[in-house]
Amino acid sequence: QMQLQESGPGLVKPSETLSLNCTVSGGSISSSSYYWGWIRQPPGRGLEWIGSIYYSGSAYYNPSLKSRVTLSADTSKNQFSLKLSSVTAADTAVYECARYEIGDRTFDLWGRGTPVTVSS
Protein backbone atom coordinates (compact mmCIF):
# COMPACT_ATOMS: atom_id res chain seq x y z
CA GLN A 1 0.00 0.00 0.00
CA MET A 2 1.40 3.37 -0.99
CA GLN A 3 2.51 5.71 1.77
CA LEU A 4 3.87 9.25 1.79
CA GLN A 5 6.30 10.59 4.41
CA GLU A 6 7.43 14.17 4.81
CA SER A 7 10.90 15.02 6.13
CA GLY A 8 12.89 18.16 6.78
CA PRO A 9 13.84 20.73 9.43
CA GLY A 10 11.18 21.65 11.93
CA LEU A 11 12.66 25.10 12.52
CA VAL A 12 13.65 27.66 9.90
CA LYS A 13 14.96 31.18 10.45
CA PRO A 14 13.17 34.17 8.94
CA SER A 15 14.35 35.10 5.42
CA GLU A 16 15.81 31.64 4.89
CA THR A 17 14.55 28.84 2.63
CA LEU A 18 12.28 26.09 3.90
CA SER A 19 13.10 22.72 2.31
CA LEU A 20 11.02 19.58 2.65
CA ASN A 21 11.04 16.18 1.01
CA CYS A 22 8.21 13.71 0.52
CA THR A 23 9.27 10.10 0.09
CA VAL A 24 6.80 7.74 -1.54
CA SER A 25 6.85 4.05 -0.66
CA GLY A 26 4.75 1.15 -1.92
CA GLY A 27 4.40 2.61 -5.39
CA SER A 28 6.05 4.82 -7.99
CA ILE A 29 5.69 8.56 -8.50
CA SER A 30 6.18 7.87 -12.20
CA SER A 31 2.50 7.30 -12.77
CA SER A 32 0.48 8.99 -15.47
CA SER A 33 -2.54 9.14 -13.15
CA TYR A 34 -1.19 11.44 -10.49
CA TYR A 35 0.37 14.74 -9.66
CA TRP A 36 2.13 15.12 -6.31
CA GLY A 37 1.23 18.06 -4.15
CA TRP A 38 2.03 20.12 -1.10
CA ILE A 39 -0.59 21.62 1.18
CA ARG A 40 -0.08 23.54 4.39
CA GLN A 41 -2.17 24.36 7.42
CA PRO A 42 -1.20 27.29 9.66
CA PRO A 43 -2.05 26.87 13.36
CA GLY A 44 -5.80 27.15 13.90
CA ARG A 45 -6.49 27.83 10.24
CA GLY A 46 -7.62 26.00 7.14
CA LEU A 47 -5.86 24.24 4.30
CA GLU A 48 -3.85 26.06 1.64
CA TRP A 49 -2.65 24.40 -1.56
CA ILE A 50 0.98 25.28 -2.28
CA GLY A 51 1.62 23.51 -5.57
CA SER A 52 1.65 20.22 -7.45
CA ILE A 53 4.22 18.48 -9.65
CA TYR A 54 4.13 15.70 -12.23
CA TYR A 55 6.90 13.11 -12.24
CA SER A 56 8.25 14.65 -15.45
CA GLY A 57 8.80 17.95 -13.65
CA SER A 58 5.80 19.89 -14.90
CA ALA A 59 4.52 21.95 -11.97
CA TYR A 60 1.65 24.24 -10.98
CA TYR A 61 1.82 26.72 -8.15
CA ASN A 62 -0.63 28.66 -6.03
CA PRO A 63 -0.46 32.15 -7.58
CA SER A 64 -0.16 33.73 -4.13
CA LEU A 65 3.03 31.76 -3.41
CA LYS A 66 4.41 31.26 -6.89
CA SER A 67 7.25 33.77 -6.59
CA ARG A 68 8.70 31.92 -3.59
CA VAL A 69 7.97 28.25 -4.34
CA THR A 70 9.94 25.66 -6.26
CA LEU A 71 8.85 22.03 -6.59
CA SER A 72 10.99 19.23 -7.94
CA ALA A 73 10.64 15.49 -8.47
CA ASP A 74 13.34 12.82 -8.31
CA THR A 75 12.15 9.57 -9.83
CA SER A 76 15.37 7.74 -8.90
CA LYS A 77 14.65 8.40 -5.22
CA ASN A 78 10.88 8.19 -5.64
CA GLN A 79 10.45 11.48 -3.89
CA PHE A 80 9.39 15.05 -4.55
CA SER A 81 10.46 18.22 -2.81
CA LEU A 82 9.35 21.68 -1.78
CA LYS A 83 11.46 24.82 -1.43
CA LEU A 84 9.88 27.99 -0.06
CA SER A 85 12.17 31.00 0.00
CA SER A 86 12.23 34.17 2.10
CA VAL A 87 10.08 32.67 4.83
CA THR A 88 8.40 34.70 7.55
CA ALA A 89 6.40 33.80 10.65
CA ALA A 90 3.32 33.61 8.40
CA ASP A 91 4.81 30.49 6.83
CA THR A 92 4.66 28.61 10.14
CA ALA A 93 2.37 25.64 9.49
CA VAL A 94 2.00 21.90 9.25
CA TYR A 95 3.16 20.98 5.76
CA GLU A 96 1.58 17.95 4.13
CA CYS A 97 2.41 16.11 0.95
CA ALA A 98 -0.33 14.32 -0.93
CA ARG A 99 -1.13 12.39 -4.06
CA TYR A 100 -3.38 14.26 -6.51
CA GLU A 101 -5.60 12.08 -8.68
CA ILE A 102 -5.76 13.84 -12.04
CA GLY A 103 -9.12 12.49 -13.23
CA ASP A 104 -11.03 13.18 -10.02
CA ARG A 105 -9.01 16.30 -9.16
CA THR A 106 -8.71 15.26 -5.52
CA PHE A 107 -5.98 14.56 -3.00
CA ASP A 108 -6.69 10.91 -2.36
CA LEU A 109 -3.66 9.95 -0.25
CA TRP A 110 -1.88 12.10 2.31
CA GLY A 111 1.24 12.02 4.39
CA ARG A 112 1.00 12.58 8.14
CA GLY A 113 2.31 16.12 7.87
CA THR A 114 5.34 17.80 9.41
CA PRO A 115 5.25 20.97 11.53
CA VAL A 116 7.55 23.79 10.50
CA THR A 117 8.12 26.85 12.66
CA VAL A 118 9.71 30.02 11.33
CA SER A 119 11.53 31.72 14.16
CA SER A 120 14.93 33.16 14.96
Place this chain on the structure above:
Amino acid sequence: EIVLTQTPATLPLSPGERATLSCRASQSVSSYLAWYQQKPGQAPRLLIYDASNRATGIPARFSGSGSGTDFTLTISSLEPEDFALYYCQQGTNWLTFGGGTKVEIK
Protein backbone atom coordinates in the same frame (compact mmCIF):
# COMPACT_ATOMS: atom_id res chain seq x y z
CA GLU B 1 -9.25 32.43 -7.63
CA ILE B 2 -12.40 30.52 -6.76
CA VAL B 3 -13.41 31.11 -3.16
CA LEU B 4 -15.24 28.36 -1.31
CA THR B 5 -17.44 29.41 1.61
CA GLN B 6 -18.46 26.72 4.07
CA THR B 7 -21.40 27.11 6.42
CA PRO B 8 -21.94 26.85 9.26
CA ALA B 9 -18.49 27.27 10.79
CA THR B 10 -19.56 25.12 13.72
CA LEU B 11 -22.37 22.56 13.84
CA PRO B 12 -23.31 21.26 17.31
CA LEU B 13 -25.21 17.98 17.05
CA SER B 14 -25.80 14.79 19.00
CA PRO B 15 -24.91 11.25 17.93
CA GLY B 16 -27.64 9.81 15.74
CA GLU B 17 -28.64 13.19 14.34
CA ARG B 18 -28.38 14.23 10.70
CA ALA B 19 -25.64 16.66 9.69
CA THR B 20 -25.97 18.94 6.70
CA LEU B 21 -22.87 20.90 5.66
CA SER B 22 -22.82 23.51 2.91
CA CYS B 23 -20.09 24.65 0.51
CA ARG B 24 -20.70 27.54 -1.87
CA ALA B 25 -18.32 28.48 -4.68
CA SER B 26 -17.77 32.03 -5.93
CA GLN B 27 -18.14 30.72 -9.48
CA SER B 28 -19.10 27.43 -11.06
CA VAL B 29 -16.81 24.48 -10.38
CA SER B 30 -18.96 22.09 -12.41
CA SER B 31 -18.87 18.86 -10.37
CA TYR B 32 -15.19 19.07 -9.41
CA LEU B 33 -15.91 19.34 -5.72
CA ALA B 34 -14.48 17.10 -3.02
CA TRP B 35 -15.06 16.72 0.71
CA TYR B 36 -12.48 15.78 3.33
CA GLN B 37 -12.66 14.86 6.99
CA GLN B 38 -9.89 15.85 9.37
CA LYS B 39 -9.45 14.76 12.97
CA PRO B 40 -7.03 16.42 15.43
CA GLY B 41 -3.43 15.51 14.74
CA GLN B 42 -4.31 13.65 11.54
CA ALA B 43 -4.08 14.41 7.85
CA PRO B 44 -7.33 14.98 5.95
CA ARG B 45 -9.13 11.94 4.55
CA LEU B 46 -10.97 12.04 1.24
CA LEU B 47 -14.69 11.34 1.67
CA ILE B 48 -16.40 12.46 -1.53
CA TYR B 49 -15.16 13.26 -5.04
CA ASP B 50 -16.94 14.61 -8.10
CA ALA B 51 -19.51 16.13 -5.73
CA SER B 52 -21.36 12.89 -5.05
CA ASN B 53 -19.08 9.86 -5.30
CA ARG B 54 -17.91 8.20 -2.10
CA ALA B 55 -14.21 7.42 -1.91
CA THR B 56 -13.05 3.88 -1.26
CA GLY B 57 -13.99 2.63 2.19
CA ILE B 58 -16.26 5.54 3.10
CA PRO B 59 -19.48 4.49 4.85
CA ALA B 60 -22.80 4.95 3.11
CA ARG B 61 -24.00 7.40 5.76
CA PHE B 62 -21.84 10.01 4.01
CA SER B 63 -23.35 11.48 0.87
CA GLY B 64 -22.64 14.48 -1.32
CA SER B 65 -24.81 16.44 -3.69
CA GLY B 66 -24.82 19.59 -5.80
CA SER B 67 -23.26 21.06 -8.90
CA GLY B 68 -22.20 24.43 -10.18
CA THR B 69 -21.83 26.63 -7.12
CA ASP B 70 -23.82 24.96 -4.33
CA PHE B 71 -22.85 21.70 -2.68
CA THR B 72 -23.90 19.73 0.37
CA LEU B 73 -22.31 17.01 2.46
CA THR B 74 -24.83 15.00 4.46
CA ILE B 75 -24.09 12.57 7.27
CA SER B 76 -27.34 10.69 7.72
CA SER B 77 -26.82 9.58 11.31
CA LEU B 78 -23.79 10.78 13.23
CA GLU B 79 -21.51 8.19 14.74
CA PRO B 80 -19.12 9.17 17.56
CA GLU B 81 -16.16 9.03 15.16
CA ASP B 82 -17.79 11.53 12.79
CA PHE B 83 -17.25 14.52 15.08
CA ALA B 84 -14.45 16.24 13.23
CA LEU B 85 -13.55 19.05 10.86
CA TYR B 86 -14.81 18.92 7.28
CA TYR B 87 -13.38 20.75 4.28
CA CYS B 88 -14.53 21.13 0.70
CA GLN B 89 -12.06 21.53 -2.17
CA GLN B 90 -12.52 22.52 -5.82
CA GLY B 91 -10.36 21.38 -8.72
CA THR B 92 -11.69 23.49 -11.57
CA ASN B 93 -9.53 26.60 -11.37
CA TRP B 94 -6.27 25.99 -9.56
CA LEU B 95 -7.02 24.30 -6.23
CA THR B 96 -8.71 25.90 -3.26
CA PHE B 97 -10.21 24.70 -0.01
CA GLY B 98 -13.09 26.04 2.01
CA GLY B 99 -12.59 27.36 5.52
CA GLY B 100 -14.04 24.25 7.14
CA THR B 101 -17.02 23.21 9.25
CA LYS B 102 -16.47 21.73 12.67
CA VAL B 103 -19.05 19.13 13.65
CA GLU B 104 -18.99 19.05 17.43
CA ILE B 105 -20.88 17.19 20.12
CA LYS B 106 -23.81 19.18 21.52
